Amino acid sequence: MRDFDEHNITDAVIDSLAQTGDARLKTIMTSLVRHLHDFVRDVEISFDEWNAAIDFLTRTGQMCNDRRQEFILLSDTLGVSMLVDAIDHRMPAGATETTVLGPFFVAAAPEVQSGADISGGMEGEPLSVSGVVCSPDGDPLADATVDVWHADDDGYYDVQQPDLQSLTMRARFRTDRDGRFSFRSIMPAFYPIPHDGPVGEMLQALGRHPYRPAHVHFMIAAKGYETLITHIFDAESPYLDSDAVFGVKNSLIAEFSRDDRSGRPQRSLSYRFGLKPLPQPAQRSAAD
Structure with missing residues (x-):
């Protein structure tokens, strides 16, 4: 032709x-x-506009390195990451909804005992977190691995702070026989996604802000169940209705309760995490 x-x-x-x-x-x-x-x-679209688009994508690729992935940021801010996540994780009743992994996950987080303080001495409002991991029907899941990580009270993760000598505000736990785990840390703050590159230019041109509401990340794995990747968002945080990466879901917003009785303000979060069972292999009949 x-x-x-x-x-x-x-x-x-x-x-x-x-x-x-x-x-x-x-x-x-x-x-x-x-x-x-x-x-x-x-x-x-005109040739000038298409050339501008190619230049934008070229600069987006040039911004990528082993510490930053600008294309994922572009996917996130255009809602594509959450759209793929929604299609790929259609959850049954009783299973916790998913959201994006984010760029600050570290696979080598230290495994510590339940109840540990993972703040690493960072200053901030004390936070106590407890959770239970279970099946959609509520059966507790023992020995599940629970990775947690979050920003400090200035909105920075440990990997964004080169002066820190070790990983902080992140750890891995294992649930007990009742599916429970807990830890202590500090309250995370809302923060901007990296906006000093092409994606930031795009947000500015569109009149959008780069901020995410305050949240704690969880990645939970148990034998026979899909790995859950999710956040729990602070119900009092700004930007819940305008998250720059469209990651907020109503079921993932929770109260980080205040307790001032000790004279020092403290916050606490308690949450139930339901995991989606993996598909069961097809049963072979005797005739097979």
Whole structure:
């Protein structure tokens, strides 16, 4: 085929995919081409605008390194990360909803005993957290691993602070026979996502702020269940209705209760985490 124009080029590109051996790849690329071409036709994008878009994506890639992933930030701020998460994690009743992992997870967090203080001596309002991990039906899950991490009261994670000599405000726990775990730390603050690069420029051009509401991250794994990645958000935090990465869900907003009886303000959080069972392998009949 030759003599392409705005009306026939889409079908020509899709026809060129006919020999794609991977059926799923062919499906994805066919849809991508069709939607991308429809977008260009819809807004009648100019060459200058398309070149600006290519420059933006180029600078986004150049911003990526082993400590920062600007493309994930772009995905997050356009709501794509949460859309993929929602499609990939359709949860049954009784299972805790998921949200994005975020850029500050550390796989090598130290495993400590339940009840430990993980603040590392960081200054802030004391926080006590307790949780129970269970099946959707409420059966406790013993020996589940619970990774937790959060920002300090200035909105910074430990990995953003090169002066810190060790990991703080993060740890790994194991649940007891009743599915329970607990720890002590400090209250996290709301904070801005990195906005000194192309994604920050985009947010500014769109009149959007870069802030996320205060939250604590949890990643919980147990044999026979899907690993849960979620946050619990402070019900009193700003930006719950305008999270820069669209990660807030009503079921993940909780009260970080105040207790001033000791003369020193303290906060506490208690939450039940339900895990989604993995699909059971198909049973083979005797005839098989």
